[in-house]
Amino acid sequence: MVRASLAPMDVRRHALALWVDRLQRRSVLSDDDRLTVMGFSGNVVRFATSRDVVKLGECTTHCCLVAEGMVARFGQTAEGLRQLSAVYIPGDMADLHSAVLPRVSAPLQSALRATVVFVPHREVISAAEHSPVLARAFWRDCVTDAQIASEWMLNNGRRDARARLAHLMGELACRYATIGHDGRSFPLDLSQNHLADATGLTAVHVNRTLRQLREVGALAVKDRHGIVLDWSTLSRIGDFDAGYLHLTRETAEDGVA
Amino acid sequence: MVRASLAPMDVRRHALALWVDRLQRRSVLSDDDRLTVMGFSGNVVRFATSRDVVKLGECTTHCCLVAEGMVARFGQTAEGLRQLSAVYIPGDMADLHSAVLPRVSAPLQSALRATVVFVPHREVISAAEHSPVLARAFWRDCVTDAQIASEWMLNNGRRDARARLAHLMGELACRYATIGHDGRSFPLDLSQNHLADATGLTAVHVNRTLRQLREVGALAVKDRHGIVLDWSTLSRIGDFDAGYLHLTRETAEDGVA
DNA sequence: CGCCAGATTGAGGACGCTCAATTCTGGTGG
DNA sequence: CCACCAGAATTGAGCGTCCTCAATCTGGCG
Numbered sequence: 418m419v420r421a422s423l424a425p426m427d428v429r430r431h432a433l434a435l436w437v438d439r440l441q442r443r444s445v446l447s448d449d450d451r452l453t454v455m456g457f458s459g460n461v462v463r464f465a466t467s468r469d470v471v472k473l474g475e476c477t478t479h480c481c482l483v484a485e486g487m488v489a490r491f492g493q494t495a496e497g498l499r500q501l502s503a504v505y506i507p508g509d510m511a512d513l514h515s516a517v518l519p520r521v522s523a524p525l526q527s528a529l530r531a532t533v534v535f536v537p538h539r540e541v542i543s544a545a546e547h548s549p550v551l552a553r554a555f556w557r558d559c560v561t562d563a564q565i566a567s568e569w570m571l572n573n574g575r576r577d578a579r580a581r582l583a584h585l586m587g588e589l590a591c592r593y594a595t596i597g598h599d600g601r602s603f604p605l606d607l608s609q610n611h612l613a614d615a616t617g618l619t620a621v622h623v624n625r626t627l628r629q630l631r632e633v634g635a636l637a638v639k640d641r642h643g644i645v646l647d648w649s650t651l652s653r654i655g656d657f658d659a660g661y662l663h664l665t666r667e668t669a670e671d672g673v674a
Numbered sequence: 675m676v677r678a679s680l681a682p683m684d685v686r687r688h689a690l691a692l693w694v695d696r697l698q699r700r701s702v703l704s705d706d707d708r709l710t711v712m713g714f715s716g717n718v719v720r721f722a723t724s725r726d727v728v729k730l731g732e733c734t735t736h737c738c739l740v741a742e743g744m745v746a747r748f749g750q751t752a753e754g755l756r757q758l759s760a761v762y763i764p765g766d767m768a769d770l771h772s773a774v775l776p777r778v779s780a781p782l783q784s785a786l787r788a789t790v791v792f793v794p795h796r797e798v799i800s801a802a803e804h805s806p807v808l809a810r811a812f813w814r815d816c817v818t819d820a821q822i823a824s825e826w827m828l829n830n831g832r833r834d835a836r837a838r839l840a841h842l843m844g845e846l847a848c849r850y851a852t853i854g855h856d857g858r859s860f861p862l863d864l865s866q867n868h869l870a871d872a873t874g875l876t877a878v879h880v881n882r883t884l885r886q887l888r889e890v891g892a893l894a895v896k897d898r899h900g901i902v903l904d905w906s907t908l909s910r911i912g913d914f915d916a917g918y919l920h921l922t923r924e925t926a927e928d929g930v931a
Numbered sequence: 932c933g934c935c936a937g938a939t940t941g942a943g944g945a946c947g948c949t950c951a952a953t954t955c956t957g958g959t960g961g
Numbered sequence: 962c963c964a965c966c967a968g969a970a971t972t973g974a975g976c977g978t979c980c981t982c983a984a985t986c987t988g989g990c991g
Contacts, residue, residue, distance in 0.1 A: 443775075466936090492828035495913045500831040502824040514817040517810050522918045523824045546806045553774050553802075556813040560771040563820040566827065567759040567780045571749035574757040574830050574874030578979070608937060617831030622979055624939060656752045661779045723968090835947070865969065879947055881971060 425461035429534045432484035433457060435508025435596055442595070442666055443561065444554040453544045453551065459534040464527035471512065471525040478519065479535035481511040486531035487606040490523050491614065501615040502566060504528070504607070506589070508596050514559050516541040529606040529641070561663045568661045573617045576656065578626045581616040583655030586636050586643050591659045605643040630654070682718035686791045689741035690714060692765025692853050699852070699923055700818065701811040710801045710808065716793040721784035728769065728782040735776065736792035738768040743788035744863040747780050748871065758872040759823060761785065761864070763846075765853050771816050773798040786863040786898070818920045825918045830874045833913060835883045838873040840912030843893050843900050848916045862900040887911070 437454050440446060446454075459482065464470060470481055470488055481488065483505045490503040490511070502523055505511040511525055516538045527533075545552035565588075572584045593603035609627070613620040630636045635650040636643060645651055652658070694711050697703060703711075716739065721727060727738055727745055738745065740762045747760040747768070759780055762768040768782055773795045784790075802809035822845075829841045850860035866884070870877040887893045892907040893900060902908055909915070 490824070492824060494828065494832050494837075498832040500828040502827045514820065517814040518817045518821070518920070522821050522920075542810075545809070549803045549809070552806070552809050552813070553799075556809075556816065557774040559813065559817055559820065560775045563771065563816065563823060564775070564779050566820060566823045567747070567749060570759045570823065570827055570830065571751065571757040573827065575751050575755040580751075609939095610937075619980060620938085621940090621981085625979095628939085663775070663779075866971095867969080876948060877970085878949085878972090881969095882947095885971085 428461045428484045428532060429459055429482075430455070432482050432507060432534050436482060436510055439508055439595070440554045440558060443557055443663055444550065446550060446554060447548075450548050450551050450554070453548065457536045457540050457544075459536040462533050462535065464531045464533065466527065466529050468527045468531075469524065470527055470531070470533055471515075471521050473521055473524040475521045475524075476519050477512070477515045477521060477538070479537050480513050480515055480541055481505075481525060482534040482536055483507050483509045483511055484532040484534050487528035487604075488525050488531045488533065489528050489607075489611060489615075490525050492523050499614045500617060501611065502569070503562065504589075504611075504615065506592055506596065510536075510558060513541070513555055514562075516545075516555070528611055529608060531606075564661050564663065569615075578616070578618055578622055579629055580655050581618065582612065582623065582626050583630060583635060583651050584657045585612070585615060585655075586630075586645070587651055587655050587657035587659070588662065589643060590645050591662055591664065595664055601645045601648075603643050605638060605641055685718045685741045685789060686716055686739075687712070689739050689764060689791050693739060693767055696765055696852070697811045697815060700814055700920055701807065703807060703811060704805075707805050707808050707811070710805065714793045714797050714801075716791040719790050719792065721788045721790065723784065723786050725784045725788075726781065727784055727788070727790055728772075728778050730778055730781040732778045732781075733776050734769070734772045734778060734795070736794050737770050737772055737798055738762075738782060739791040739793055740764050740766045740768055741789040741791050744785035744861075745782050745788050745790065746785050746864075746868060746872075747782050749780050756871040757874060758868065759826070760819065761846075761868075761872065763849055763853065767793075767815060770798070770812055771819075773802075773812070785868055786865060788863075821918050821920065826872075835873070835875055835879055836886055837912050838875065839869065839880065839883050840887060840892060840908050841914045842869070842872060842912075843887075843902070844908055844912050844914035844916070845919065846900060847902050848919055848921065852921055858902045858905075860900050862895060862898055 433455050437451055440454070461484065471477055484507055488505045488511050489501045491499050491501045493499045515521065519538065541555065545555055572581050576584065589605070590600055590603050594600035609623045610620045613623045616623065627638060633650065634646050635654055636645055690712050694708055697711070716736070718741065728734055741764055745762045745768050746758045748756050748758045750756045772778065776795065798812065802812055829838050833841065846862070847857055847860050851857035866880045867877045870880045873880065884895060890907060891903050892911055893902055
């Protein structure tokens with residue numbers, strides 16, 4: 418809720434701390450590893466609605482750590498239709514993968530607003546080379562993103578509009594719960610257009626479907642926030658199970674030998 | 675085309691050679707790195723149609739390298755509807771990511787048939803720990819898979835049935851071209867049901883749509899093979915551009931510092 | 932106060948689905 | 962060698978979810 422504008426250094430520290438916390442949920446890091454990551458540098462940049470964070474075809478030199486708001490990855494067809502393939506919330510390293518594949522094949526844009534920390538690839542790669550544990554943690558972070566993408570594919574390909582939105586909202590509620598929100602109410606820095614592009618629907622149909630979700634008492638949207646009215650209804654409609662998010666070490670089944 | 679049954683060791687060597695070749699298209703490997711990978715062990719297992727290669731929830735100890743046929747990753751809804759999130763052809767390390775996230779959240783099945791080499795995680799992890807270059811190559815391999823998934827999301831979310839199938843076929847033709855096929859004809863070890871599950875359509879509609887693609891002279895399917903009748907028509911219909919596959923080092927924009 | 936993007940609602944149309952029947956194919960056993 | 966069978970491919974008819982087009986309403990902002 419704190420909207421007061423922090424100093425860039427504080428923004429960076431906070432975002433890195435969230436990310437380290439995320440990495441630790443999935444891997445066992447040493448103190449040195451934590452310090453290495455917390456020591457990453459990076460410029461802090463604020464973006465208004467729908468600004469390019471990373472453009473298609475660009476050869477990047479930095480990874481984008483989300484600090485505030487939301488960043489979306491998308492692709493578009495020749496006719497200009499958009500499809501979001503991922504959304505990133507604070508603490509997400511939106512394109513960690515660019516450290517090993519710097520050429521951008523799916524660009525990033527801010528959603529309604531976003532603050533991003535640009536961390537140099539150089540530091541990420543160097544950290545990975547000096548610590549096999551960090552190397553695996555980074556690799557694993559990319560892998561969990563891929564598994565979320567896999568779930569989105571199922572969602573968009575085989576569920577109807579109500580289920581798609583319910584599922585997406587469930588995912589967001591869970592993800593925000595890991596960064597300090599209560600699991601029932603969460604910031605929704607996405608327009609209905611974004612939701613449409615995330616679910617492969619039209620904005621009009623998203624609107625009607627959100628109304629349905631409200632009418633059946635599953636979920637409401639108010640003041641740029643999603644509010645889970647009833648978790649059991651929402652997860653039943655959305656066929657939602659949080660396992661694929663790998664939010665706890667148990668589900669990640671840490672494989673450190 | 676050679677269908678003669680090779681000895682298990684030859685099957686493994688051949689599959690590993692294809693994979694190493696793939697890795698080299700995207701990274702610069704040393705002779706040692708190549709030898710390390712070629713030295714991987716692994717049991718060779720043949721699968722008939724639609725057999726479980728890796729089951730949901732299982733905690734795996736091996737990666738699956740496809741040697742022959744095709745393996746598909748899929749998810750399914752509570753009602754049992756399926757969605758493929760990836761298909762793997764010979765030379766693809768189907769679940770390299772399982773080395774760092776062994777718990778399976780999206781299972782693997784053989785398509786019409788498949789031969790798989792099960793490579794121990796232990797060897798993969800050990801190779802990555804001894805060679806930062808290999809570690810990055812493995813990481814990058816996972817990342818390119820994720821980018822393919824991203825393109826599938828766009829395809830399934832924002833293109834109509836004709837374009838979806840045309841795009842998928844274009845992708846397969848290109849991928850097979852890198853493992854010794856001519857770029858026009860390629861093995862299609864998928865039933866129309868698999869195609870439906872890959873594209874988020876029904877088998878009935880896939881059938882009608884394939885007929886359309888044949889009628890407009892874009893693509894034909896015959897004897898378990900896809901045949902590109904006219905690349906320009908196919909890629910126009912499918913809005914297809916092979917860049918996202920990162921098949922050449924140039925498009926991968928190798929970032930070795 | 933005017934402006935613009937987003938949200939909301941309505942009416943009609945289309946693409947792809949459902950259900951169902953038939954043919955085709957490859958594999959099996961008598 | 963052929964009958965048989967299961968699964969896949971193919972075709973038809975009717976229907977529904979979601980799209981398209983369009984108008985109106987709302988809220989934030991210069």
